Amino acid sequence: MLNIRRFLAIAAISMPWLPTVAIADEAPLPLTGSGCTYGGCGVNAYDPGSNAGPAGSVDGKPAVARDVTAGAVIIDPAPQCVETALNPQPSATNPWWSGHTPGDGQLMMWNCNGVLMSSITPYFRPNADPAAPAAPPPVDPAVLAQQAYQALKIPNPQINFGPNANQVAVNYWVYLWAGDTAPLTASATAGTVTVTATATLSKVVWTMGEPVSATHFTEPAPPITCAGGGINPGPDVDIAAKNPIPGACAYKYRTKSTPERTNDARTWPVTAAASWTITWTANTGESGEIDAPTRVSNTNLYVGEWRTVLIPNTPAIPGQ
16 A cells, blocks of 8 residues: 555656646545645645545645655655636635635635646635725814814904094094904814914004094095004093093094085094904914904094183172
């Protein structure tokens, strides 16, 4: 029996007509042939008709063919082997699929120097996992800052005059202030990045509408700029004082708004242009500023004058 085994081992190498894998729907019978590892192949010799098949594959990796007899022959140098998909692929009913379907992957063999090795049972190779979706680009905090800025409800200035808007006269202080001047905040978030934008009223430029003087109607008086929105001085402020109260915004008219000077409007046009500073900070540590357009409001103001009228003493009436 030893001689028979030795003969079969040699024949497996020298006879090119040895059967290769037949692609059929039935599992192949054990065959005499070569086995491969990832780097080479070896001879597999065994008793024909024995229930012990040739070296197979474990988890898709072929085992080196072995012979328990002393007469085994090893190919030297070992041929180089590569993994090859069966072409065509067996039908879905072939037991080689081992419960898988053709859509799950492919049946593979080892190709050693161009020859599919018949001693290796085909094995299933699953399809590669689909590539994970590309990570989204990092969020730009400056973009979120613009979104937060758009969410801010920045108002136009509410124009106020004091202490009494109906008693404004030349050569006396009229106090100016804008309403709705509290800081505003809004936030925008994308992923793990949050940006908060803050709007703070920085200044108001007041254009009071009168000419530079009563004799130069074509040249407007220069505007005045006040930090912040100004303050309400209250009803008891002294409008005849030399200077306005500290921190307030005030203007002193020089020209009355007479009909002939105002094209019968009897008022001077007043414009308040409010500038807001927009700053933003991100939870990533970045920060910046955004240029915001000026908010503008318009109104009209009647300007008269105070006159001193002398009233003569009234004669005393007898009996009173």
